[in-house]
Amino acid sequence: MSRAETATAGAAAERIDMVIVGAGFGGMYATYKFREMGLNIVSIEEGGDVGGVWYWNRYPGARCDLLSVDYSYGFSDEIQQEWTWSEQFAAQPEILAYANFVADRLDLRKHYRFGTRVDSAKWDESRQLWVVRTNDGKVLEATYCVMSTGPLSKPTDPDIPGLDRFKGLTLRAARWPHEEPDLKGKRIGVLGTGSSGMQIIQTLGRTDCELFVFQRTPSFTLPMRNRKVTEQDVAELKANYASIRAACKLNPTGGARPVSTRPFFSIPADHRQELMEQAWQHGGHTFLGIFSDLMVNQSANDQVADFVRDRIHDTVDDKATAEKLKPRGYPIFARRPCLDTGYYETYNRPNVHLVDCLEDPIVEITETGIRTRSGDHQLDVLILATGYDALTGALLAFEITGRDGAALRDKWRDGPRSLFGVLMQGFPNMFMTTGPNGPAALANIFTISENDVDFIAGVIAHMQKTGQGAVEASAQAEDAWMAQIEQLASRSLMLKAKTWWTGSNVKGKPQGMAMFTGGFHKYREACEAVAANGYRDLSFQ
Numbered sequence: 001m002s003r004a005e006t007a008t009a010g011a012a013a014e015r016i017d018m019v020i021v022g023a024g025f026g027g028m029y030a031t032y033k034f035r036e037m038g039l040n041i042v043s044i045e046e047g048g049d050v051g052g053v054w055y056w057n058r059y060p061g062a063r064c065d066l067l068s069v070d071y072s073y074g075f076s077d078e079i080q081q082e083w084t085w086s087e088q089f090a091a092q093p094e095i096l097a098y099a100n101f102v103a104d105r106l107d108l109r110k111h112y113r114f115g116t117r118v119d120s121a122k123w124d125e126s127r128q129l130w131v132v133r134t135n136d137g138k139v140l141e142a143t144y145c146v147m148s149t150g151p152l153s154k155p156t157d158p159d160i161p162g163l164d165r166f167k168g169l170t171l172r173a174a175r176w177p178h179e180e181p182d183l184k185g186k187r188i189g190v191l192g193t194g195s196s197g198m199q200i201i202q203t204l205g206r207t208d209c210e211l212f213v214f215q216r217t218p219s220f221t222l223p224m225r226n227r228k229v230t231e232q233d234v235a236e237l238k239a240n241y242a243s244i245r246a247a248c249k250l251n252p253t254g255g256a257r258p259v260s261t262r263p264f265f266s267i268p269a270d271h272r273q274e275l276m277e278q279a280w281q282h283g284g285h286t287f288l289g290i291f292s293d294l295m296v297n298q299s300a301n302d303q304v305a306d307f308v309r310d311r312i313h314d315t316v317d318d319k320a321t322a323e324k325l326k327p328r329g330y331p332i333f334a335r336r337p338c339l340d341t342g343y344y345e346t347y348n349r350p351n352v353h354l355v356d357c358l359e360d361p362i363v364e365i366t367e368t369g370i371r372t373r374s375g376d377h378q379l380d381v382l383i384l385a386t387g388y389d390a391l392t393g394a395l396l397a398f399e400i401t402g403r404d405g406a407a408l409r410d411k412w413r414d415g416p417r418s419l420f421g422v423l424m425q426g427f428p429n430m431f432m433t434t435g436p437n438g439p440a441a442l443a444n445i446f447t448i449s450e451n452d453v454d455f456i457a458g459v460i461a462h463m464q465k466t467g468q469g470a471v472e473a474s475a476q477a478e479d480a481w482m483a484q485i486e487q488l489a490s491r492s493l494m495l496k497a498k499t500w501w502t503g504s505n506v507k508g509k510p511q512g513m514a515m516f517t518g519g520f521h522k523y524r525e526a527c528e529a530v531a532a533n534g535y536r537d538l539s540f541q
């Protein structure tokens, strides 16, 4: 198909086969895959270049807490052979360099319109195409839309009065400036102690500044124990990529980390202790994989949480501070676990001060700092690491209108609904990658993205072969998938925490587990089963 100009509501429209939204790792792979299929594509990205979250999140200490080997594409052997990671857990500059390397290697940039936002996408039933309007006044008319907008791309500001009043420098973890701000010798307040906040705190805490940590809910964190990748590691990795990638597809995490089949209480108490000690020393997410039932057995979960609380007690010199840092009242791993490098040790430094906002709540932000119930904390810089309107936020940020004028916002009023987080009933020819009802943030984003894009490519190839113009999830298949998500989640302890996983971090957002908790391997099997039965769960026109 070739590009052509048509007229839509007065604006000249560009007719293409597919619009892809996002230049994160999902959107980049989609851009490559659908170009290779011969589709005429335009990819849109709000940021100035490729990288998605890694383009925006340039805060001090930003680093991935998944192993580099997992956090990379497996679809191209050339790419995995040509690229060499320097650390087991890569830092943001190296991940961004990887995104740029892939974009150069596959010549992806020529398809992108950077610095551009989608304002609306509307399905035109009579012409069976999407009319997509962007903030530069342009109109695209596309047979297919692929939304690779990312589960964590719409940051949220804290709901605290006075945020606009602060006269010092306000920085957001998720929108960190490209020019490094001068923080030397400053009085810095950090709001938020999730993965972003912790990385900032452990990094800035070691520099020349006075750091005030405003902690509401303490998070659990495990030692990362990062190290440089050796020449031998690289040789082994490059020789074994094929089997590693194949194993990832069979793994609930979509990654290489082993996952135990042993329930906690099936193991003698002294051996359990030994396993936890070993996993703690080994570092990374190993700890998560040593028992099979941590997310369904509260007593097992309590004992593992106690083990971690004991490590906090051992590490933090001031025992009153240690008590404040100990997470309580929710199961360990029911909020996304962080991996740190000396996070708790940071609080042994004289320039790092913990403000416990459960005991001493924030009242307001003033011109000169943060006022808590006990008094004023004077600050030069305020860093917001206060999280995201996750999973659905980026898609609901603009207007998506499906068949019969139905708004996505209405369809998702009580929470997101779709088949696999990929297709939606009522929204023909619109696809998502790492969408909200897939494993999204619970498994490796690369493995999911590759699975989703390949699945969509299969659907489109089937449509081309059978001469179909439009596809969506059948109502029955979507309902069955959503029922499975609900049933799996009802057994899990994940619903017992206040977290972005369940939408409870955003005021007014529908609450509940929107993600598939059955593991990446089961998710992949479900997608493959639909393809294997000739896509009968989908509805074609």
Ligand code: N01
Pocket: 063, 064, 065, 066, 152, 157, 158, 159, 160, 191, 192, 193, 194, 195, 196, 197, 199, 214, 215, 216, 217, 336, 339, 357, 362, 385, 386, 387, 388, 441, 500, 505
């Ligand atoms: O966000 P979060 P994040 N007053 O939602 C606090 C990925 N990620 O950006 O829990 C006071 O986890 C809030 O407190 P509370 C990863 O998947 C990965 O850190 O609501 N505090 C919480 O402490 C991660 O899970 C990497 O009580 C307020 C914090 O802000 C996800 O991104 C690195 C507040 C938000 O924590 C999100 O992590 C970074 C208020 N009014 C991120 N409002 C790696 O790979 C919010 N908070 C390492």
